[in-house]
Amino acid sequence: MNRPVRTRTDPDEVRARILEVAEEHFRRVGHHKTSVADIASELGMSTANVYRFFPSRDTINGAICWRIVNEVAEIAFAITHTNVSASEKLDRLLTAVHDRNKMILVKEKRMHDLVVAAMQENWAIIKAHIERMVTIFEAIIREGIEASEFEVEDPAEAARAVKTAFVPFLHPILIEHCVQHGEDTEAGLREQIRFILKALGKSD
């Protein structure tokens, strides 16, 4: 299936089509088995031309990985705009993000593998994603403080701690490990969210 791209079209459009084809290949055969030549050939482009838009194979991987984590962030953003208490928001958000990451592992194993690789090779992307998620946590914590639900001295510090306390339910390698060893994450997930909410709650 060839989908020729005229190189005179808008560069953003070319980039988008390169990524579309790359993602399709990654999902079908995995990122390790996809070459830049495969992508170029499907688009009726030369490999050199693909490299004009993405300086290295690594940047293509990074861009696809960013799409995957972006979907996670969008789920999180959507929850911040629901009309519930801050505790309920944080609970729903943590649950949804865990469920999403687990779903990627179980149903989209090749995308999961790409994210795991990114954690080694494209750390900047993962780091930016984590920072964005921490910012979302912080916004919810500030809401909770305003609503007198939470009592927290330093919302930024608390947001980082929430992220750290939830790493076992977010980190692709740790989720994979749990699933491999047949461990049920559900009960632990509820307990951990209760613990996090208690840490944010009012103290004497």
Place this chain on the structure above:
Amino acid sequence: MNRPVRTRTDPDEVRARILEVAEEHFRRVGHHKTSVADIASELGMSTANVYRFFPSRDTINGAICWRIVNEVAEIAFAITHTNVSASEKLDRLLTAVHDRNKMILVKEKRMHDLVVAAMQENWAIIKAHIERMVTIFEAIIREGIEASEFEVEDPAEAARAVKTAFVPFLHPILIEHCVQHGEDTEAGLREQIRFILKALGKSD
């Protein structure tokens, strides 16, 4: 250097000497590069004889790994017997265990690699170690409840949550990742311990 072992000696003693030689090799060349034949040869034993004491190479790895995690547990036990408040105990314990795991990575990389391998191959050993650590956390939490320092409904659940909240500072792969990316773990460690203690503290 040959250290012949008479096979008529106490089986426990033979086992201990096999492990001693294995550990020495593991520390010097790494567990991947140590064969059962190497261990047998240094002890003046046949490989078959080593297998009489350890049914597989995996069980030797497991036993050495158990020694390493045992040292961590001993540090933790020692702290539970100090004469300080429960909060202070938990703080010292979490700090000491993190420091120890980081030290193994930095100064005893080959032992660190063995523990990482065990997390894949000898999960039962790691699981038993984690369960023991959670039991220690639970004992400290119960002490804190009795002393009215902590307010916790279910000490066993809280102990599991403390462990989970501290995974990024305990898990060898995650510690390695931080060190590889030149991230300072110290500030995050203090923040996380504060967060954990707040979660155990009294609420309104």
